[in-house]
Amino acid sequence: MGWIGYAALSAALAGQVAIFGKIGVRGVDNTVATTVRAAIMFAALFALVVARGGLGEVRVLDRRALLYIALSGLAGAGSWLATSGRCSSVMLFAWRPSTG
Numbered sequence: 001m002g003w004i005g006y007a008a009l010s011a012a013l014a015g016q017v018a019i020f021g022k023i024g025v026r027g028v029d030n031t032v033a034t035t036v037r038a039a040i041m042f043a044a045l046f047a048l049v050v051a052r053g054g055l056g057e058v059r060v061l062d063r064r065a066l067l068y069i070a071l072s073g074l075a076g077a078g079s080w081l082a083t084s085g086r087c088s089s090v091m092l093f094a095w096r097p098s099t100g
Helices: 003-023 030-051 055-059 063-084 088-094
Strands: none
Touching: 030 055, 030 063
């Protein structure tokens, strides 16, 4: 499959994430639902890495790679929180317009 096929598959799956996320979590705290979804994603991807024999590669990652992987993870978590509206009160508290 070429990059266009992967892009189309990615878009279709991203659409399903949004649909399933809204339908299935009525009455559930968004942050809890996101945490459970992240745990499931971790388990699935960890199983894939183990099945492909790539677990040893984790040990040889240098600090720079780990830093950027960690920053990417934090940005993703922030994005999920922003999407769910959970960090809006934090942002409003942290941002104060200058009174000049």
